[in-house]
Every structure is written in C-alpha cells, then in structure tokens.
Amino acid sequence: MTLAVALLLLIGQACNTKAEKQENVESDKYELNAIFPKGEKGSEEFFTGNAYAIRLVDADSIHTTLAGNVYFEPGARSNWHTHPSGQILIITDGVGYHKIEGQPMEVIKKGDVIKCPPNVRHWHGASPDVGLQQLYIIPNTEKGIVEWLEPVTDEQYTSNN
Amino acid sequence: MTLAVALLLLIGQACNTKAEKQENVESDKYELNAIFPKGEKGSEEFFTGNAYAIRLVDADSIHTTLAGNVYFEPGARSNWHTHPSGQILIITDGVGYHKIEGQPMEVIKKGDVIKCPPNVRHWHGASPDVGLQQLYIIPNTEKGIVEWLEPVTDEQYTSNN
Numbered sequence: 360m361t362l363a364v365a366l367l368l369l370i371g372q373a374c375n376t377k378a379e380k381q382e383n384v385e386s387d388k389y390e391l392n393a394i395f396p397k398g399e400k401g402s403e404e405f406f407t408g409n410a411y412a413i414r415l416v417d418a419d420s421i422h423t424t425l426a427g428n429v430y431f432e433p434g435a436r437s438n439w440h441t442h443p444s445g446q447i448l449i450i451t452d453g454v455g456y457h458k459i460e461g462q463p464m465e466v467i468k469k470g471d472v473i474k475c476p477p478n479v480r481h482w483h484g485a486s487p488d489v490g491l492q493q494l495y496i497i498p499n500t501e502k503g504i505v506e507w508l509e510p511v512t513d514e515q516y517t518s519n520n
Numbered sequence: 521m522t523l524a525v526a527l528l529l530l531i532g533q534a535c536n537t538k539a540e541k542q543e544n545v546e547s548d549k550y551e552l553n554a555i556f557p558k559g560e561k562g563s564e565e566f567f568t569g570n571a572y573a574i575r576l577v578d579a580d581s582i583h584t585t586l587a588g589n590v591y592f593e594p595g596a597r598s599n600w601h602t603h604p605s606g607q608i609l610i611i612t613d614g615v616g617y618h619k620i621e622g623q624p625m626e627v628i629k630k631g632d633v634i635k636c637p638p639n640v641r642h643w644h645g646a647s648p649d650v651g652l653q654q655l656y657i658i659p660n661t662e663k664g665i666v667e668w669l670e671p672v673t674d675e676q677y678t679s680n681n
Contacts, residue, residue, distance in 0.1 A: 360541045390644070392553055394612050394630060394631050395631050396614070396631070415610065416608055416633055416635070419635075421605075421606055421637060422605070422606050422608060422637060422660075423659055423660060424585065424608060424636060424657060424659040426608065426610070426633070427562070427655065444582075445582060445583050447577055447583060447585060447587065449576065449587070449655065451555050464530070469555060470555050470556050470557070470578045472577055473585070474580075474583060476582060477582060487586065493608065494655075496585060496587065496657060498583050498584055498585040498659060498660075499584060499659075499660075501581075514646050
C-alpha cells in the first residue's frame with residue numbers, strides 16, 4: 360500500500376514536471392495549455408477577476424483583422440461589450456461562458472468556435488472552477504474594434520437565463 | 521534496478537494515458553496537442569504528404585472571414601498558392617516552415633503568428649521531423665479565398681533560400 364502511494368506520487372510528479380516545462384504554466388489547478396505568452400493583466404475597468412490579454416495580430420489597412428489571446432482565470436469575465444463588425448472566438452483550452460444579451464448562456468470549451476454578430480451586447484469568460492484560453496478575431500477593423508460597457512454582475516454570471 | 525525500470529515504465533504509461541484521453545492523438549512521435557478534430561485528408565492536388573484540414577469558421581457576408589485548422593504530418597506541405605486578401609497563420613503546436621517567394625524560409629513554431637500579404641506566392645507546412653498544427657485566417661473573403669498553384673518540390677522544401 361505504501362509502495363502504491365509512493366508510485367502514485369512519483370507518477371504525479373513526473374507528469375507535472377512535463378507540464379512545468381512550458382513557458383507559461385497556468386496557476387489554476389487544471390493547468391491549461393498556454394500556447395502564447397500570458398500578456399498583461401486586463402484592466403479592472405473592463406474585466407472582473409483576473410484576465411490576461413496579449414495582442415497577436417495588429418490591425419492593418421490590408422488584412423483589416425485584429426487577433427489576440429485572453430486567458431481568464433476561473434471566475435474571471437469581461438464586461439458587457441459590443442463590436443461594430445462582430446467577433447469570432449476560438450477556444451483553445453478550458454471551459455467558460457459566452458452570453459449574448461437575450462439568449463441563453465452558452466458553455467464554451469476547448470475546440471469550440473463562436474461568432475458574435477456586430478453591435479450585439481455580449482460577454483465572455485471562464486467558468487467558476489476552470490479557466491479559459493481563448494483566441495479572439497475582430498474582422499473589418501476599419502469599422503472599429505470594441506465598445507466597453509458595464510461589468511457583468513455576480514447574479515448575471517451565475518444565471519443561465 | 522528492476523524496480524527503477526518498473527517505475528519509469530509506470531510513469532511513462534501514466535503520462536501517455538493522459539495524452540490518450542484527447543480525442544485526436546497525433547501519429548507522429550512528438551504527440552502534438554490537437555485542439556480541433558483532425559478533419560479530412562487534404563487532396564494530393566493541393567498538398568504533398570499527409571495534411572488534414574478542418575473548416576472552423578465559414579465565410580459569411582457579415583464577418584467576411586474564413587478560418588480553419590490544418591495538421592501537417594512531418595514532411596507534409598501545401599502547394600504554392602496565393603490569397604487575394606492575404607492570410608494570417610497562428611501556430612498552435614509543432615514546428616514548420618513558411619516560405620514567401622523571394623524571401624528566406626521562416627521556421628515557424630508553437631505560438632508564432634504570421635501575416636502573408638495579398639496575391640503573394642507562398643507555401644507552408646511541417647518540418648521534416650516534427651508536425652505542425654496551424655490555424656489559418658482569411659480576411660475579406662468577398663475578394664476570394666485561395667488560388668492553388670504547383671507543388672513544392674523536394675529541392676524547394678529542403679532549401680533555405
């Protein structure tokens with residue numbers, strides 16, 4: 360029995376060592392795969408909880424597309440906001456929520472892809488227990504990027520309506 | 521000594537079991553992280569070697585953006601091709617090459633992001649020994665998607681010029 364416990368501990372340590380070789384090990388217990396550098400902590404003006412954002416593709420007049428990555432720690436979410444030309448989200452790891460005003464909240468997870476239409480109020484973020492790694496794409500940036508609105512309340516975050 | 525070997529084997533098995541839980545375990549020895557389903561094998565008309573593609577975002581008249589994932593097995597690459605509105609590549613795992621005609625070949629790896637200008641001849645694919653997982657984004661799809669050209673020869677693939 361003691362040997363079995365020792366084996367389990369060793370196995371656990373070996374697997375963790377593998378994960379720790381990555382440049383960006385996440386702090387939550389599910390150790391999400393971090394493809395990109397973590398980036399800067401998102402402003403409290405626009406996010407509730409700990410969210411980290413890095414810009415990957417700057418908009419230019421040729422591609423007219425902006426892209427980046429946001430890592431939401433468990434419980435973290437964006438404020439409500441709109442995009443004049445809409446948004447595409449690609450979830451690369453973890454579990455989170457996406458809410459378009461007036462529609463049921465969607466659970467989003469690794470491999471999911473979501474489109475949000477232009478000028479529609481929405482928010483996105485991690486689930487309470489598991490973080491979220493998400494790429495965002497904003498097309499047609501000549502129309503604008505984002506309009507930030509009010510925070511998502513705890514009641515809105517925990518409601519499925 | 522025998523116990524040490526047994527421990528190592530057990531540790532190896534435990535870590536592999538973790539990897540095998542993923543839906544899409546890659547066949548190459550580096551076991552790239554597969555975020556999306558593998559998709560369909562790319563046609564020999566457009567690819568050399570084994571490449572697998574899945575569409576993630578269909579173009580529509582609102583977002584005018586197309587996105588998908590390509591997994592290139594080691595040695596696989598696209599034909600030469602052009603995009604009328606350019607292309608953005610986001611590398612999510614592995615190591616590969618990107619070549620714009622007339623420019624030095626770029627080595628691309630996990631976390632790299634590349635822009636290719638409109639109407640420029642280029643190709644991309646895996647390195648000879650490690651596969652490549654790459655997201656592609658094609659903006660402004662109202663201008664078109666892709667024009668396929670001739671295969672990349674072995675000489676072009678192994679040349680760094």
